[in-house]
Amino acid sequence: MNRKTEGIDLLRALCLEFGPSGCEDRVADLIKENIEGSYDELIEDRMGGVVALIRGNGKTDKKLMLNAHMDEVGFMVREIRDDGLICFSSMMGPDTRIMAGRKVTVGVPERLTRGVMAIKPVHTVDRGDRDKSAPIDEIYIDIGASSKEEAEKYVKIGDYGTFESDFVQFGENGRMLKAKALDDRLGCALMIETMRKIYANKDNLTYDVYFAFTCREELGMGGVKCTAHKVRPDYALVFEATAVADIHGVPEVSKVAVRGEGGAVSIMDRHTVYDKELTQLILDVSKEKDIPCQIKKYVSGGNDASHIQRSADGVKCAVISAPCGYIHTASDVVALSDYESMCELTLAVLERMNENA
Amino acid sequence: MLNYLRELIKIQSVSGSEEKLALYIKGEMEKYFDECEIDPMGNLICHKAGEGKKLLFCAHMDEIGFIVTTVDDKGFVHFAPVGGIDFVAAAYSKVVFENGIRGIMVPEEGLKSDDFKAEKFIVDIGAKDKKQAERLVKTGDTFAVEPSYTRLRGSRICGRPIDDKIACAILMAAAREADKFENDITFVFSVQEEVGIRGSKVAAFRCRPDYGIAIDVTATGDGHGSKPMAVSLGGGAAIKIKDSSVICDGALVKKMEQVADEKSIKWQREVLTFGGTDTASIQMAAAGCKVGAISVPTRYIHTANETIDTNDAQACLELVVALAETKL
Numbered sequence: 138m139n140r141k142t143e144g145i146d147l148l149r150a151l152c153l154e155f156g157p158s159g160c161e162d163r164v165a166d167l168i169k170e171n172i173e174g175s176y177d178e179l180i181e182d183r184m185g186g187v188v189a190l191i192r193g194n195g196k197t198d199k200k201l202m203l204n205a206h207m208d209e210v211g212f213m214v215r216e217i218r219d220d221g222l223i224c225f226s227s228m229m230g231p232d233t234r235i236m237a238g239r240k241v242t243v244g245v246p247e248r249l250t251r252g253v254m255a256i257k258p259v260h261t262v263d264r265g266d267r268d269k270s271a272p273i274d275e276i277y278i279d280i281g282a283s284s285k286e287e288a289e290k291y292v293k294i295g296d297y298g299t300f301e302s303d304f305v306q307f308g309e310n311g312r313m314l315k316a317k318a319l320d321d322r323l324g325c326a327l328m329i330e331t332m333r334k335i336y337a338n339k340d341n342l343t344y345d346v347y348f349a350f351t352c353r354e355e356l357g358m359g360g361v362k363c364t365a366h367k368v369r370p371d372y373a374l375v376f377e378a379t380a381v382a383d384i385h386g387v388p389e390v391s392k393v394a395v396r397g398e399g400g401a402v403s404i405m406d407r408h409t410v411y412d413k414e415l416t417q418l419i420l421d422v423s424k425e426k427d428i429p430c431q432i433k434k435y436v437s438g439g440n441d442a443s444h445i446q447r448s449a450d451g452v453k454c455a456v457i458s459a460p461c462g463y464i465h466t467a468s469d470v471v472a473l474s475d476y477e478s479m480c481e482l483t484l485a486v487l488e489r490m491n492e493n494a
Numbered sequence: 495m496l497n498y499l500r501e502l503i504k505i506q507s508v509s510g511s512e513e514k515l516a517l518y519i520k521g522e523m524e525k526y527f528d529e530c531e532i533d534p535m536g537n538l539i540c541h542k543a544g545e546g547k548k549l550l551f552c553a554h555m556d557e558i559g560f561i562v563t564t565v566d567d568k569g570f571v572h573f574a575p576v577g578g579i580d581f582v583a584a585a586y587s588k589v590v591f592e593n594g595i596r597g598i599m600v601p602e603e604g605l606k607s608d609d610f611k612a613e614k615f616i617v618d619i620g621a622k623d624k625k626q627a628e629r630l631v632k633t634g635d636t637f638a639v640e641p642s643y644t645r646l647r648g649s650r651i652c653g654r655p656i657d658d659k660i661a662c663a664i665l666m667a668a669a670r671e672a673d674k675f676e677n678d679i680t681f682v683f684s685v686q687e688e689v690g691i692r693g694s695k696v697a698a699f700r701c702r703p704d705y706g707i708a709i710d711v712t713a714t715g716d717g718h719g720s721k722p723m724a725v726s727l728g729g730g731a732a733i734k735i736k737d738s739s740v741i742c743d744g745a746l747v748k749k750m751e752q753v754a755d756e757k758s759i760k761w762q763r764e765v766l767t768f769g770g771t772d773t774a775s776i777q778m779a780a781a782g783c784k785v786g787a788i789s790v791p792t793r794y795i796h797t798a799n800e801t802i803d804t805n806d807a808q809a810c811l812e813l814v815v816a817l818a819e820t821k822l
Binding site: 371389390391392404405408410412413432434435436446447448449450451452453 | 509510511513533534535537561563564566567572574576613633634686689690692693695696697699700
């Protein structure tokens with residue numbers, strides 16, 4: 138089956154694929170099929186990442202790395218109970234508000250099973266606890282098995298899981314996109330589209346450009362650490378999704394970014410102070426080419442840039458993030474226009490870096 | 495050394511914005527060292543080739559401060575802390591932005607000091623509304639509590655940021671003795687120490703030293719209500735055994751103590767039960783190296799009145815020079 142797609146279809150296919158942290162193989166395969174014919178060389182990545190190189194014309198010996206992570210927030214099977222219900226550990230942080238009633242996929246790449254996240258019915262919950270979300274050890278995954286033996290045919294301890302969630306375009310003229318894992322398959326899709334365009338015009342490319350699709354970002358373990366150490370880039374651009382907090386009830390001053398106003402460029406987050414020149418170059422290109430982008434207004438979060446920046450003898454890093462509502466839930470929501478403008482801005486930034494080289 | 499300190503204090507260098515300070519130090523260091531370069535993260539790396547072992551000394555250039563997140567409708571500046579800020583110490587301080595704009599750091603009216611945190615503070619820069627404020631400062635600008643330098647009785651001084659500009663001044667003063675150095679010496683003026691010892695890691699990877707010695711400030715046990723700690727103000731250069739980020743190399747510590755004794759330099763041992771320094775990241779960079787640290791005993795660290803005894807700083811300077819000129 139040819140799984141090579143583009144535009145919204147590519148984004149949809151990437152988001153729907155199963156790829157919690159530590160189990161990114163299916164996403165890696167899908168990416169490899171989609172970048173086929175758009176690179177010069179695949180670099181071995183022992184952490185399970187996909188790293189592709191497009192060679193420059195040799196005008197500079199500088200190396201540029203583009204990075205997005207393949208993994209999504211998920212969970213891991215911890216125990217299978219006698220009644221066939223499954224206990225799990227979260228790999229998506231402690232927020233259990235987002236879990237009850239969700240459809241999930243559990244398993245390993247070659248063996249996936251569907252289930253739902255089950256909680257006690259409300260009338261059996263103490264009155265005082267009814268408006269609180271259930272603690273994680275009172276949420277189970279029901280895969281429809283009636284006993285431990287039956288469940289063990291489909292699920293094993295140590296299996297991975299993610300939300301099952303459809304990809305929906307909604308709002309006026311389909312301006313918003315909703316899916317699981319937009320963080321960071323959106324970055325992956327952007328890199329694939331960028332690779333295709335750049336490879337088609339590679340005679341003009343001065344830098345060697347490495348496209349690194351990496352693992353385990355959501356666990357903070359940075360599969361990218363080893364990738365960056367191996368590639369030893371001079372510059373790195375990281376494509377990410379960021380929380381926005383642009384919803385009603387959040388104080389004006391706590392808002393991080395606004396959906397629909399372009400990719401968010403960070404000056405500083407909890408783990409990285411970004412390179413000033415590279416960041417300014419992005420802001421300048423955005424202004425000159427009239428491509429929207431915004432400065433992230435809150436020092437929060439972190440991403441693979443922290444590992445890249447401090448790999449080997451140091452790398453100049455910048456990040457562009459898609460403002461993403463309800464991030465790390467089954468319904469990440471981004472504005473289509475932000476994705477499109479980020480793609481456009483990326484090409485324009487690469488072009489400028491080419492000229493400057 | 496103290497002349498350097500006075501100059502360095504005036505040049506603001508909040509973590510991530512050390513470039514101006516790096517250029518100033520580079521200008522001085524080029525007079526005494528062969529090669530001075532600034533790496534991708536902004537670390538200033540100065541090298542003086544020599545016959546002996548590769549010995550790296552490191553002082554961090556960055557100071558704690560703040561970064562603008564947004565400006566509200568009243569024209570008040572909201573911010574996030576950069577590094578370990580104590581808001582009891584920062585409340586109602588005068589602050590100064592990189593571009594010279596001044597302001598006052600103000601907590602919400604009526605807020606108890608137990609509830610002090612960044613989200614509850616704003617900086618009043620005297621702007622009458624958002625529009626006016628946004629002409630003066632923008633998201634991502636950094637600022638810090640006003641710098642100062644005050645002489646107290648005897649050999650003691652206070653001000654900010656002593657952490658870690660005193661160490662930068664020590665290395666700059668040591669560089670003037672470069673002719674005497676026997677070892678292959680690198681002075682690293684590192685970035686982003688206060689936000690998690692980030693810069694020194696890549697600098698040490700680049701240099702691959704045999705020995706790494708960080709120069710930083712350390713707490714003391716002789717202040718008003720201090721936790722028990724052997725280090726005292728005026729007790730001499732503190733030779734670090736351990737802090738919560740690092741266990742120093744035992745043989746190097748012994749060597750440092752021995753060299754100090756030989757040169758009659760006043761020293762004391764330091765075990766710090768909290769805090770971390772560049773020592774840790776230097777130790778674990780690349781395939782690792784043997785590390786130690788020399789600390790300037792300092793009271794009221796991370797406040798506007800960090801206090802040191804200049805005789806201790808002088809002892810640290812002498813120890814740096816002694817180690818650089820002793821074949822290791």
